[in-house]
Amino acid sequence: MRTSYCGDVSEALLGQEVTLMGWAHRRRDHGGVIFIDLRDRQGLVQIVCDPDRAEMFKTAEGVRGEFCLQVKGLVRARPAGTENAGLTSGKIEVLCHELVVLNPSVTPPFQLDDENLSETTRLTHRVLDLRRPQMQKNLMLRYRVAMESRKYLDEMGFVDIETPMLTKSTPEGARDYLVPSRVQDGQFFALPQSPQLFKQLLMVSGFDRYYQITKCFRDEDLRADRQPEFTQIDIETSFLTEEEIRSMFEGMIRHVFRKALNVELGDYPVMAYAEAMHRFGSDKPDLRVKLEFTELTDCMADVDFKVFSGPATTPGGRVVALRVPGGAEMSRGEIDAYTEFVKIYGAKGLAWVKVNEVAKGRDGLQSPIVKNIHDAAIAEILKRTGAQDGDILFFGADKAKVVNDAIGALRIKIGHSEFAKAKGLFEDRWAPLWVVDFPMFEHDEENNRWAAVHHPFTAPKDGHEDFMVTDPGRCIAKAYDMVLNGWELGGGSVRIHRAEVQAKVFAALNISEEDQRLKFGFLLDALQYGAPPHGGLAFGLDRLVTLMTKAESIRDVIAFPKTQRAQCLLTGAPSNVDEKQLRELHIRLRNATPAA
């Protein structure tokens, strides 16, 4: 029926008759002529309804916002001075010959171009909200990202294999969504938190290269960037090294940016976890921010300032400075606000030094703390930070984790501020990187045991196998994360393919043989039958697209998302169900009067 999408009509069609389908985005009457902006998923085009075609004009008079219309007409140039450079169709308009109302509309509950809609309104009327050009663009880009990923993976010989949605509950990791079984009284399926075990089994089965773009589920309390169901680009391959895997999937992300955004991603540094923590206090540093930590732990042991000397002389303590060029102009109020900010991350305070004149040494500094720090230490601070006149230095001194979290967050907070942008401390670009060489284990202080940083199937670096027994904290994993602009886009690892290495990991994690069999028995069985060397990774599609569209929320790149209370305002899910349904599933409600 249609000859072109509205948004695609351009001067290339000048003088041609077109048939368009779309919605009345705006209607206005001007000088006895009716103008309708007709909208479809590709964009807008201006329709001109002249009164000289009486029947058509009468129809046009009845058109209101969001009516669904069919328009036949002639593409002609807009009068000089009325072009709209913001539209593909901005140089033309369509002189309407025939107008058919395919379906009228009642008055929508809000204007589509209202920028100040509450999320509740938007999610309740999601069908109309999705008509907004930005939402159309977001979901079209999401599709392009997924499809270009598929094309790249297809090219590389990867095969999409579907793994089950109704699977087994493993009380490891996050909370499972459960599905009661009707056939097996008292038993439950779980929705998958990820296809991790299945993709490894597929490698053992010899499929060689697997991928899937699939829903995963976690029943956790939701933060801004989380959803109960989320989408992963899940990948696994056999017979490739860590470097080969990284190179292949760096290639995929480069391909996706090129095809979907027409962006060439540039430099893609590879940084060890230890370096990232050392320089940025974060395993997903935002490299757009041109601020770095300066290590001071080793030169603060003997200062007469307990706040610094304490952590400097305690195992696991850390002292760092964050130098902010030009920051001496910050007001006391700004500094106080940053002090409050770092407390969220457990810091007890925020020491600072304004560097007014570096040449004057101690006398050129303005600070509540310098009086307690001896000259040699001050000289060392100035030397290591490379401080210049007009800078401010912030300090973190505490357990390393607190310092990293607090000063790492401060680095981002300052780095994303208008101040940083004005001072050239923030580079507006795509800043990807690989973080590699993660530790295998971290010590869980609370339970006094070692826990897997990645997951228990991650392989140790060659030569690190014995550390699992002798010194777990020293053991480095073949694990890698891809980071973009400070967000973790994805991560993965080379897996353990030999049963005896897997057994050592379980031993280090103190998982009993009984638990191993119960939770992972089928994986351990499979590893016995000539499992190939394999590894993989998973990308968070929602997050990737949120970054690429610069959306404010993950919910702006999902067609029908849940609220923070895991509800769908459009359909009213979850909802009450019939007693008969519960009886068939062999369950009953715990509370006669539910306490929601």
Added chain:
Amino acid sequence: MRTSYCGDVSEALLGQEVTLMGWAHRRRDHGGVIFIDLRDRQGLVQIVCDPDRAEMFKTAEGVRGEFCLQVKGLVRARPAGTENAGLTSGKIEVLCHELVVLNPSVTPPFQLDDENLSETTRLTHRVLDLRRPQMQKNLMLRYRVAMESRKYLDEMGFVDIETPMLTKSTPEGARDYLVPSRVQDGQFFALPQSPQLFKQLLMVSGFDRYYQITKCFRDEDLRADRQPEFTQIDIETSFLTEEEIRSMFEGMIRHVFRKALNVELGDYPVMAYAEAMHRFGSDKPDLRVKLEFTELTDCMADVDFKVFSGPATTPGGRVVALRVPGGAEMSRGEIDAYTEFVKIYGAKGLAWVKVNEVAKGRDGLQSPIVKNIHDAAIAEILKRTGAQDGDILFFGADKAKVVNDAIGALRIKIGHSEFAKAKGLFEDRWAPLWVVDFPMFEHDEENNRWAAVHHPFTAPKDGHEDFMVTDPGRCIAKAYDMVLNGWELGGGSVRIHRAEVQAKVFAALNISEEDQRLKFGFLLDALQYGAPPHGGLAFGLDRLVTLMTKAESIRDVIAFPKTQRAQCLLTGAPSNVDEKQLRELHIRLRNATPAA
């Protein structure tokens, strides 16, 4: 690491050094030389290990079935007379230079080439079962079908948009899988039976062309070709007519057969539902079977044989013959077996006539029933069936549904038999067709009400809207099924896009306003806002691939299927869960001692 897949090494690589990864499919010693058939997902290649490389040979001596190996070697021609025409690599072998055991294997519980494995064995050891070349081929083909569908749809401007997995229970249709909500005490999500409502909402949102290859869920007792979770290629488009939709998706299936099987599907007839029932007693006739019904209802009213005259004179009754050319040679035992067979479908018996000499009229017939049928009726039977010497005629006479089911099934039973193949009554080809013009409603005798044949959002044919009120049984729908070799591959319809037409359908179906709002309120709301004309369809991917691979069961084209009792024998799902998990979900088990 690898230079080629095992199965792809051919004479094109003669004289070249290759590196291969794979599994020891078979190992045999012959004349002091060790031969290993190395297998990967692409197929097999023969590795020759000569004793003159002592270290390599020693490794080869240790190789057992299913060891994972890396082989470097020289591609050379096989000695004359030892070629294997069944393999891509059948003209060559690889002289092994280096052999590395990447991972040994314990002895597998069965031989991979054992054709007589029980399904329980196969599903319990699915990881090894999936290594079998046939299973590798099946899942690779499945991927190719899905990917080629995506490429076609992408080309046509369709956009993959994900719809929720955690959605609202609608107690219409099949039984839902339920997911208890932790946040909303006493409430439940349902897993989707299909994305039907969401895809219509996406059309109302203006996405114009939607598709998704997605899991759907039905908690029903399983038959051979059903799974609790199954995969649909789900499609919806706006602004296309029924014919345009059919043509576009006929194009998709043609494309998929061309790309995945190198098959050109030929003629694609379009047959009205009424004609299909009339000629074949089925709305998914297998056109490979060259047998058709002969209508006799109108000429059996006055015969002195109640079995025929009863149905012929009762409203809703039907009398047909099925002529089987050459069938007069069937033994009494065969005819008895067919008589038992039709009883499954509700037939009370199976009347038959062997046509020995058609020229002799009654005297040339052999049958227990002809004595009760007058000459004119016999002449009419012979004339209408076009019976020839040596044929057999089977008869069905009962309520139309019983006749259609029983004689329709008999047509397939005979048509797929060795007899039919020998007599040329079965054409071994791909026989696609569209069945169209389904009735909108069928009368549900039990509850004395009209039920939707397709679903309640299906649009009536233009001009049939009023029949919904005056004569629902006469109302034809814009619904269509695609059939291949007697299997329903998919189906769909043009949907109702105007709220007032939707209201009429609900009235005909006697669904109360309260129920409408409760179940479909959000769809009815959406239709008010300028919903576009739209329609679509869904293909069953599992079924399509089962047909294309000629697999015996849908379970042979699914990586990790469930058994008929909806269990996963590999992982042991469903399983018991912790009391703590149930408490968090506000549910408890109904039976202290579950009665599974």
